[in-house]
Amino acid sequence: MKHVAPSTVRRLSLYLHTLEACLREGRRTVSSKVLGDAGGATPAQVRKDLSFFGSFGRRGVGYPAAELAAHLRGILGLGGGFRVVLVGAGRLGQALAHFEGFGERGFRIAAVYDADATKVGTRVDGLVVRGVDRLVADLEAQPADIGVIGVPGDAAQAVGDALVRGGVRAILSFAPVHVAVPEGVAVKRVDLSQELDTLAFALRGGSR
Amino acid sequence: MKHVAPSTVRRLSLYLHTLEACLREGRRTVSSKVLGDAGGATPAQVRKDLSFFGSFGRRGVGYPAAELAAHLRGILGLGGGFRVVLVGAGRLGQALAHFEGFGERGFRIAAVYDADATKVGTRVDGLVVRGVDRLVADLEAQPADIGVIGVPGDAAQAVGDALVRGGVRAILSFAPVHVAVPEGVAVKRVDLSQELDTLAFALRGGSR
DNA sequence: TATTGTGAAGTGGTTCACAGCT
DNA sequence: AGCTGTGAACCACTTCACAATA
DSSP states (O other): OOOOOHHHHHHHHHHHHHHHHHHHTTOOEEOHHHHHHTTTOOHHHHHHHHHTTOOOSBTTTBEEHHHHHHHHHHHHTTTSOOEEEEEOOSHHHHHHHTOTHHHHTTOEEEEEEESOTTTTTOEETTEEEEEGGGHHHHHHHSOOSEEEEOSOHHHHHHHHHHHHHTTOOEEEEOSSSOOOOOTTOEEEEOOHHHHHHHHHHHHTTOOO | OOOOOHHHHHHHHHHHHHHHHHHHTTOOEEOHHHHHHTTTOOHHHHHHHHHTTOOOOBTTTBEEHHHHHHHHHHHHTTTSOOEEEEEOOSHHHHHHHTOTHHHHTTOEEEEEEESOTTTTTSEETTEEEEEGGGHHHHHHHSOOSEEEEOSOHHHHHHHHHHHHHTTOOEEEEOSSSOOOOOTTOEEEEOOHHHHHHHHHHHHTTOOO
């Protein structure tokens, strides 16, 4: 497979959700225009993105919704039943533990960790919180695919290192710092600080 | 001012945080290399980004940390003392209410709203939760700059409409749907679903 | 020597426009 | 007629390379 642009992958995710919404409404076929409007993409962009992976539509008609959704799930690699470990059982961690998006994708939160001894042993969404010191050993005994970092910035790199040592290949980090990882490990950073800064800039009337 | 690329704005935010970290370490001057390494940008990129707004560095030396930080805060429009209203007092809303990033930028959470009658009247981070039905009237009485949407997807557009009617000019949405707004209103969407999809794709070995 | 500031070149993603099906 | 698939044109962001300066 050739190089897929990160922006294309993000849009595929959007298309998939739009398709699911269309299916719920009983729609059988969807055009590139409908698919694009729901997420701020042009029809041409939709067609280009999809054509990268094959020809899924029928000229003059549109895309078969259920079929395309299945294709997209396959392309994105959903349904892999990935195991997730969540580090950080604070307010953010608790909100994440209850996020339904994991289950919707067949991701399973396998364990929750925290450094705070007063949190260890408590339950978060049915899971007993374990001490971070056990993280690497646990992962070596039973590997996970995805690690979620929900700890303060000053602890984030150490947690990232532990996840990598434990063999995790994808990390979702909410810490407002850069987490360095070796080649082959993917890191997605969700940084509220940065979002607020860009909003402030938008309020100044700087850009779009 | 000319067109500023969105990616540039995001990086300015990174540079600012790196500068603040350097200042805490007692550093007086910072090079484009140091500034870039902390956030995954090249030195050339840092210089290009900054040169867009002026000449802040000294050749052979680097950038004066405190001075550049002040410039960046000005460029981003921080310190404007923006008023923020938070809609959604669930787990996500509570986590957001306690997020220190608002205060660090001089943003002030002015009020918290929820549709759930059992939540109305309870306190979140010292603020009494109010009913969403009051949102527009409250905003008309006392305007806010930023609205945060922390409600389920099916309620997001209605909340967005209310925020816009109330005169809010920037919205940070955590709902997994596209929120349509009129020209002149900025929306930043933080979509966990999308991030998870891109991580799944990364695990397949699809892209970087 | 170290490092900035910046025009110019390069790269990659987006938009266009139209041929090709249904 | 309607809508997809796609090469080509376009545009924007990134990287390069080097003159300028402390």
